[in-house]
Amino acid sequence: MKNKHVNAIVIGAGAGGGVVAKELAVSGLSVVLFERGDWVTYDAHNDDELMSQRTHPFENPFGPDNKRHRRVFVGQNGNERIVLPFEYPFNNNAACVGSGTVSYGAMAWRFMEKDFLMKTSYGHVEGSTLEDWPITYQDLEPYYEKAEWEIGVSGDHTGNPFQSVRNMPYPMPPFAYNRDGQILYDAAKRIGLHPFPIPMLRNSVRYNGRPACYRMRTCVGFACPVNAKCGTHNTVIPIALQSGNCELRTNCQVAEVMINEKGLATGIKYFDENDNGHIQTADIVIISCAAVETARLLLNSKSRLFPEGAGNNNDWVGRNLQGHAYTGASGIFEDEIYDDVGPGACWAVGDFNHDNEGIVGGGVLCNSFFTPPYAFTRLRPPGAKQWGLEHKEFQRKNYKRISSVRGPFQEIPNFDARVTVDPEVKDHWGIPVARLSGQRHEYDRIGCQFMSDRAEEILREAGAITTWQAVGGRGLSGDQHQSGTARMGNDPKTSVTDKYGRVHDIDNLFVADGSLHVTNGGFNPVLTIMALGFYIGEYIAKNWNGGSFTSK
Amino acid sequence: MEVKRREFIRQLCFACGSISLIPACTSEISTWRFLTADEAKLIEAITEQIIPADQDAGATDARVVNFFDRQLIGYYTRHQETYRKGLQNIESSSLKIFHKNFVNLDWDQQTEFLETMETGELPEAEWEGNEQRSFFRMLLDHSMQAFYGSPRHGGNCGYVSYKMLKIDYPHVIGQNRYPSENGNTNLKAS
Ligand SMILES: Cc1cc2nc3c(=O)[nH]c(=O)nc-3n(C[C@H](O)[C@H](O)[C@H](O)COP(=O)(O)OP(=O)(O)OC[C@H]3O[C@@H](n4cnc5c(N)ncnc54)[C@H](O)[C@@H]3O)c2cc1C
Numbered sequence: 001m002k003n004k005h006v007n008a009i010v011i012g013a014g015a016g017g018g019v020v021a022k023e024l025a026v027s028g029l030s031v032v033l034f035e036r037g038d039w040v041t042y043d044a045h046n047d048d049e050l051m052s053q054r055t056h057p058f059e060n061p062f063g064p065d066n067k068r069h070r071r072v073f074v075g076q077n078g079n080e081r082i083v084l085p086f087e088y089p090f091n092n093n094a095a096c097v098g099s100g101t102v103s104y105g106a107m108a109w110r111f112m113e114k115d116f117l118m119k120t121s122y123g124h125v126e127g128s129t130l131e132d133w134p135i136t137y138q139d140l141e142p143y144y145e146k147a148e149w150e151i152g153v154s155g156d157h158t159g160n161p162f163q164s165v166r167n168m169p170y171p172m173p174p175f176a177y178n179r180d181g182q183i184l185y186d187a188a189k190r191i192g193l194h195p196f197p198i199p200m201l202r203n204s205v206r207y208n209g210r211p212a213c214y215r216m217r218t219c220v221g222f223a224c225p226v227n228a229k230c231g232t233h234n235t236v237i238p239i240a241l242q243s244g245n246c247e248l249r250t251n252c253q254v255a256e257v258m259i260n261e262k263g264l265a266t267g268i269k270y271f272d273e274n275d276n277g278h279i280q281t282a283d284i285v286i287i288s289c290a291a292v293e294t295a296r297l298l299l300n301s302k303s304r305l306f307p308e309g310a311g312n313n314n315d316w317v318g319r320n321l322q323g324h325a326y327t328g329a330s331g332i333f334e335d336e337i338y339d340d341v342g343p344g345a346c347w348a349v350g351d352f353n354h355d356n357e358g359i360v361g362g363g364v365l366c367n368s369f370f371t372p373p374y375a376f377t378r379l380r381p382p383g384a385k386q387w388g389l390e391h392k393e394f395q396r397k398n399y400k401r402i403s404s405v406r407g408p409f410q411e412i413p414n415f416d417a418r419v420t421v422d423p424e425v426k427d428h429w430g431i432p433v434a435r436l437s438g439q440r441h442e443y444d445r446i447g448c449q450f451m452s453d454r455a456e457e458i459l460r461e462a463g464a465i466t467t468w469q470a471v472g473g474r475g476l477s478g479d480q481h482q483s484g485t486a487r488m489g490n491d492p493k494t495s496v497t498d499k500y501g502r503v504h505d506i507d508n509l510f511v512a513d514g515s516l517h518v519t520n521g522g523f524n525p526v527l528t529i530m531a532l533g534f535y536i537g538e539y540i541a542k543n544w545n546g547g548s549f550t551s552k
Numbered sequence: 553m554e555v556k557r558r559e560f561i562r563q564l565c566f567a568c569g570s571i572s573l574i575p576a577c578t579s580e581i582s583t584w585r586f587l588t589a590d591e592a593k594l595i596e597a598i599t600e601q602i603i604p605a606d607q608d609a610g611a612t613d614a615r616v617v618n619f620f621d622r623q624l625i626g627y628y629t630r631h632q633e634t635y636r637k638g639l640q641n642i643e644s645s646s647l648k649i650f651h652k653n654f655v656n657l658d659w660d661q662q663t664e665f666l667e668t669m670e671t672g673e674l675p676e677a678e679w680e681g682n683e684q685r686s687f688f689r690m691l692l693d694h695s696m697q698a699f700y701g702s703p704r705h706g707g708n709c710g711y712v713s714y715k716m717l718k719i720d721y722p723h724v725i726g727q728n729r730y731p732s733e734n735g736n737t738n739l740k741a742s
Contacts, residue, residue, distance in 0.1 A: 048702040057697055058627040217719075340720065373700035373717055387602040387692055388663065392716075396608065399717040 002279075006030040008540070009268055009282040011254045011297070013037075014099030015526050016513035016533045017288030018232025019147070022239050023537025025246035029544060032280055033246055034270060036253045037063040037096035039233070042223040049372040052221030053094060053103040059086045062103045062223075063095030068253075068428035071292075074437035076475060082425055091323075091436060091478030093290050097250060098233025100290075100480060101526065105220035105345060105369055106201040106229055108153040109523030110144045110531075113137040113164045114354045115361075115410070118519045122360045128412045128441050129320055130360075133518040134490045134499035137164050140531050143538075147530040152230035154204035159196025162350035172204045175213070178341035180403045183333075184367045185347045187462035195347045198366055201230040201526070208235065219343030220369045232530075255431045257285055257509065259303035259310055265509040271429045283547065284540060288513040288533075291321060291482035295419040295515065296434040298486065298496075298503075309421075311486070311496050311503035318419035320484040322520045323477035325440060327448035328365065328406030329456035330379060331464025338400035344370040352407075352454055353522045359450055360443060361410035363522035365458070368404040379404075381468045403464070405455035409448050410522035411477055412441040419485050436476055444473035481525050483514035501536040512536045586624040586632065587617070591639050595620050595691075597655045598642070601662050602695045609712035611699060619698030619707035631690070638687040642669070645678040 010021040013035035021033040045051045045061040053062045066084045073089040074080040083090045094100045114121045116133040124130065145168050147153075154172035174197035177185055188195040202213045202224075213219075213228040227234055240246035251273035258266045258279075267281035287294050295318035299309035311317055348366040356362055371379055376395065377386070379402060385391060417438035425433050452469040459467045489495025492504035501516055503509040514520075514529050521528065584592050599611035599620075611617075624632055646654040650661060657665065668674050672685040698707030708714075714721045 048704065050697055050701040050705060057693075058623075373713055373719070374696055377696045377700065387666075387695075389604055389606060392603060392606060392608070392610075395713075396716055399719070 003032075003281070005281045006032050007282060007544070008032075008284040008286060009034065009280055010286045010288060010512075011268065012099070012288035012290065012293070012513065013097045013232070013237060013248065013250075014094070014288060014290060014513065015101050015232055015529045017286070018098065018101070018237045018240075019530050019533025020286050020288060020512045020537040020540075021246055022236035022243075023534060024541055025240040025243040027541035027544070029245060029284075029541065031240065031246040032282070033237070033240065033248045034252045034254050034268070034280075035095075035097055035248065035250050037094070037099075038250045040096045040098075040102060040223060042225045045222065046225070047216070047218035047222055049218070049374050052218075052372075053100075054221035055372070055375050056086050060092060060094065062099075064092070069095075069433075070425065070427060071433050072422045072425050072435040073476075074435065076439060080435075080437075089436070089476075091292060091476070091482060093480050093482060096233075097237060097248070098231040101201070101231030102223050102229075102233055103221055104201075104229075104231070104480075104526065105343070105524070107345070107366070107524045108148065108155065108199040108201045108527045109364065109521070109525075110163065110166070111137065111521035111523060111528050112162070112353060115519060115521040115523075116140075118361065121354070125360060125412055125441070125443060127414060128443070129415050129494075130412055131487075131489070131494075131518050134488055134495075135535075140528070140535060141165075141167065143531040143534040144527060146534045147527055148199075150534075151201060151232070151235045151530060152203060152207050153199050153201055153527075155199030156197050160348075160350045161194050162353060170199060172207055175200060175202070175204050175215075175346055177346045178215075178344070179339035180337040180344075181346035181367050183337055184403060184405065184458060184462050188347070188349055188458050191457065191461050193349045193351045193458070195349050198345055198348045203228045203230065210234065215342045217340055217342035217344070217370045218372065220345075253427075253429055253431070254289075254297065255300065255429060257287070257297065257301040257310055259301060259306055259506060259509075261304065263305045263506055265310075265506055275429065284508045284510065286510040286512050286536075286540070287486075288511070290513055291485040291515045292419050292434050292436070292478060294511060294513055295321075295485035296421055296432075298511075299419075299421045300432055306506075310506060310509060313505070314493050316487065316494065316496050318485050319415050319417075320413040320487055321417045321419055321436070321438070321476070321478055321482065322411045322413055322484040322517070323479045323481040324363070324408030324520065324524070325411055325444045325448050325472035325477065326406055327363075327409055327451045327455075327470065327472035328368070328404055329452050329459055329467055329469045330402055330404040331456075331459035331462070331467040332381075332398055333401045333403065333462075333464050336400040337403055338370070342370060344368060348407075349458075352451055353410075356450070359447055360412060361447065361519075361522055363407045363409040363447070363451055365405055365407040365451060365455055368406050371402075371404075373399070376402075381466055403459065403462075405458050406470075407451055407455070408481065408522060408524060409444060409451055409473065411520060412443045412447075413484055413519060414438070414441040417441075417476060436478060438476060440473060440475065440477050445471070446473075448473035481514075481520065483517040483520045483525055486511045486515035487518050488516045489518065500539045501532065510536060510540065585621050587621045591635075592617050592621065593655050594639055594642065594653075597662065598666065598691060599695045599698070601659075601666055602692060603699050608716040611695060613709070614699050614707055614712045615709040616695055616698040616707045618709075619701070619705055620694060622706035623694070628694070634682070634687065634690065637682050638690075641679050641682050641684065641687070645669075645674045648675060648678055
């Protein structure tokens with residue numbers, strides 16, 4: 001049966017796609033939202049550590065599955081191999097309705113003014129593609145606010161003296177600190193830093209018809225058993241569906257965007273849950289597959305006008321793959337500091353985001369989420385024995401005495417860290433897979449060392465008797481914070497989309513996800529992706545003239 | 553508070569449908585699924601070295617070997633050959649060095665053997681086609697998964713590792729900080 005033509009196709013029901021689908025559907029456009037995964041629930045996985053989206057020795061509970069999906073990973077030594085989703089070099093986020101927003105840690109950061117003006121603030125960094133965004137923090141501010149209120153954020157709007165100007169408080173009060181949070185918070189204060197409660201996409205009070213968080217220890221990596229975590233799956237996507245204008249098609253793998261002889265997108269080709277191929281046509285196509293898969297889909301969409309893939313005539317699609325170099329330190333305390341008030345992370349300091357002598361960018365530091373027992377077996381000072389009685393003694397003695405301070409360092413984008421499509425390897429449906437290659441910019445290591453030093457200082461001040469660092473910043477980036485592969489910009493020669501996420505030279509093809517990020521901020525990225533979704537969704541809806549979408 | 557908590561457990565059981573308070577690992581195993589009886593004994597001896605019993609349960613008490621057997625026909629089917637070969641390599645190395653099977657070595661000999669394997673210094677001739685250090689790392693990692701993971705995967709019988717770490721289980725106990733009447737999260741309740 002032939003699919004009925006619709007106004008808009010949104011590909012990917014994650015952070016960006018969920019928001020755009022809702023914005024368009026409530027504005028009256030007919031929408032089909034495609035998702036390769038399915039709905040997932042807490043009950044299917046509960047709080048099983050081996051079935052978490054953070055630690056997944058078997059498979060990713062929130063997708064994608066090992067059977068049908070794969071990528072090619074090119075290591076630092078040039079060796080390449082096929083990787084499956086449960087392996088770390090796959091650089092996964094998630095694949096389900098809501099994607100990462102179901103199982104995330106839910107930190108809800110706004111980037112700062114300077115995060116949108118990295119080139120202006122720091123000048124050229126050798127070997128990098130550091131650049132300003134084509135939009136400013138002020139452009140995005142109203143959309144950050146929408147994300148905070150429509151999806152739901154708990155926080156103290158006066159907490160961070162370094163944040164950029166905001167118009168409204170958060171809709172919910174902040175979470176109180178747990179025991180180790182309080183100890184580290186006090187220490188950070190004593191050394192002159194400015195700690196404050198982390199804004200969270202979690203209900204601190206009843207909100208939007210869903211209950212308050214009851215602070216269990218397992219949260220990040222899992223769905224919420226009482227639905228107190230706020231993602232696109234329990235906010236904007238249900239609203240889109242209730243509008244009557246949006247159909248959600250789950251278990252559908254989109255293979256290609258079709259581009260016609262006029263350089264316009266006419267629709268997509270996809271496979272349904274029974275592997276049957278279909279075509280869906282639309283007036284507008286929006287890609288929100290997250291940075292790796294968005295680049296792959298663009299590159300796999302070849303046409304006469306775009307022989308190297310949609311929007312790729314200047315070879316910028318898939319370039320500048322970024323994520324975050326996570327870095328920090330851990331410490332063992334004399335007394336127990338663990339009180340089982342989850343999920344752990346509760347304060348942050350913004351002191352190391354910008355304006356630190358000699359540091360380009362920087363990043364936020366937070367106390368970390370609780371480490372569950374299996375993952376804890378790897379949390380050791382350098383040289384510690386991994387097994388035998390010493391192992392057991394360490395676990396028993398220190399499980400409630402260790403705390404870590406960590407954060408995402410803003411990576412310096414580089415042109416050679418990239419997604420291409422592999423010339424040979426194909427997935428279950430015969431679609432060429434993503435191939436990841438390149439490395440982080442060497443500067444990231446310096447920035448990470450700076451942040452790890454600061455993290456260790458806080459732990460020591462708090463009374464940790466043994467401390468050690470885990471310094472990030474090497475290898476290829478991507479992963480849960482993947483971004484940058486369809487950079488927005490004013491110059492079509494050095495970017496993939498314009499400042500509204502519209503692919504250069506294809507008037508009715510948009511991108512709305514982390515791929516757009518010119519730089520990825522020194523913060524977890526999801527609130528910025530949601531804000532971009534509101535901003536792009538509104539732009540499309542406003543400029544919609546009831547027919548083709550070709551006007552500039 | 554106590555009443556409320558019990559009520560909550562009851563609701564949770566309803567919500568999850570099939571929460572069984574008797575972990576699957578306690579049912580007796582008459583036959584192994586993948587392992588031979590000798591392989592099972594060998595894994596039990598190795599994993600008991602990795603996580604020995606002391607004042608708290610060790611790998612044998614936690615039925616860690618059951619996890620290996622289950623996962624080798626489940627998620628770790630792809631490791632079947634590595635295990636089959638690797639366990640043989642361990643036996644032949646042990647016979648070569650001590651003229652005894654690994655399970656019959658003294659405790660300290662076993663420890664020394666595994667330390668040597670960890671650093672890749674067992675006689676290479678016995679390890680053709682397999683890498684001793686990476687096999688050791690795999691045994692170590694899977695032991696930790698078995699001992700600290702959920703009992704539903706075959707190990708951590710009776711949540712013994714959680715008891716050792718003094719973390720509450722069933723998890724619901726940690727949830728006494730339950731939203732109070734006015735909908736606020738009551739942090740002081742614990
Ligand atoms: C455990 C975990 C913890 C995290 N914690 C935080 C945090 O605390 N704060 C924060 O800011 N961020 C966090 N993140 C990251 C956050 O989830 C991501 O930044 C965000 O979801 C990315 O948004 P996106 O729209 O770019 O892509 P996604 O949200 O990943 O959405 C992409 C969707 O597209 C679908 N898709 C892809 N290809 C296709 C195709 N060909 N056909 C059909 N569908 C397709 C995918 O299945 C997916 O559902 C976390 C993520 C995880 C997994």
